[in-house]
Amino acid sequence: MNLLVWLEPWEFSPTVVVAVVLTAVLFARGVSKAKVSIARQLSFWFGLIALYVALHTRLDYFFEHEFFMHRAQHLVLHHLGPFFIALSYPGAAIRAGIPFSWRQRFVRPVLQTRVVRATLDVVMHPVVAVVLFVGLIYFWLLSPVHFVAMLDWRLYRVMNWSMVIDGLLFWWLVLDSRAAPPARLSPGRRVLIVIAAIPPQILLGAFIFFSSHELYPVYSICGRAFTWLSPMRDQQIGGLLVWIPGSMMSVIGALIALRHWMRLSGRGRLRDGRKAPAKAANPAHSRASPAGQP
Structure with missing residues (x-):
């Protein structure tokens, strides 16, 4: 069988094609301007291709007809793909890939609107970020919700896209290599939130x-792709995929965040909140002393 056949979409989605192609073009245009290393480029392309394969190939048939395959799909959409994209730090390259006139006329005004800024402040708050990251996994695995999502193609796509978007936001927050500011969270908090998700x-x-x-009978009702695999065995493998690989990705993320913390601390780029008030108080004290002298 021709292996390229597996790259054909099971159900064509123009949204996936436009999103992936647009992101790829912008990154490719901005790579030379932003001077992205080979390692970062490989990380970005691996993550983007992984998302495409999990969203828009013939494998989608198996994702819809086996629980453990569905969990493998969400492991890619929520963990693996977004993780490697965030690890490549593609923001500068994508921004450089957008024509300057478009950035000035469209992108910057949109990002500076009150609604967008308030939304980002909420979803990227450390507590909200953890609740969303873990909560979406729980929500879509509630038996009644999962049953409907696997039968309604519109809800099925909403489910998959929600995992992708949330994964990108969470890992972007955790794997940020900068000090705060300009990063939204300090290195210590980045370590804590990813540990809290484990x-x-x-x-x-x-x-x-x-x-x-059996928690998810929808797969038995609609027909299973692997008839030789019992429903309970399928469910157990799916549970293991949530249990072990998902948690291990969070452990790896915590180690990378810890590495950034140690690197920034070694370079003296962490803000010390205890020293700043002391420095602010000393000048006032030195100015007050002469006035109080007899």
């Missing part, structure tokens, strides 16, 4: 794995 994933994966009954 226990809920372990609990959910363990619950699915050890469950004594």
Whole structure:
């Protein structure tokens, strides 16, 4: 069989094609201007291709007809793909790839609107970021919600895109290599939020794995791609994918965030909140002393 056949979409989606092609073109245009290293380029292309494969190939048939394949898909959409895209730090390259007149006329005004800024402030708040990252996994795996999402193609696409967007926002927040500011969070908080996302994933994966009954009968009703795999075995493998690889990705993210923290600390680029008030108080004290002298 021709392997290229697997790259054909199971269900064509113009949204996926436009989003992937536009992102690829902007990054390719901006690479030379932003001087992106080969390692970062490889990380970006790996992440983008992984998202495309998980969204727009014949594998989508298996994602819709086996629970463990569905969990593998979301592992790519929510963890692997966004992780490697964020790890490539593509912001400067993508920005450089946008024509200057477009940035001035469209991009900058939109990003500076009150609605966009307020939305980003909310979704990228550390507590909200963790709740969204873990909460979306739980929400789409609620049995009644999952049943409807796998039957309604519109809700199915909303589910997949919500995982992609949230994954990009979360990993962008965690893997930011800069000090704060300009980064939204300090290095220490970036380590904490990704660690906070680990226990809920372990609990959910363990619950699915050890469950004594079938939680997601939609796959049996619609027909399974692998008839030789029992429903309970399929569910156990899916639970393991939530439990182990998902948690391990968070551990790797925490280690990278910790590395950034140590690097910034070694270069003296972390703000010390204790020293700033002291420095501000000393001049006032020195000015007041002469006035109080007899």
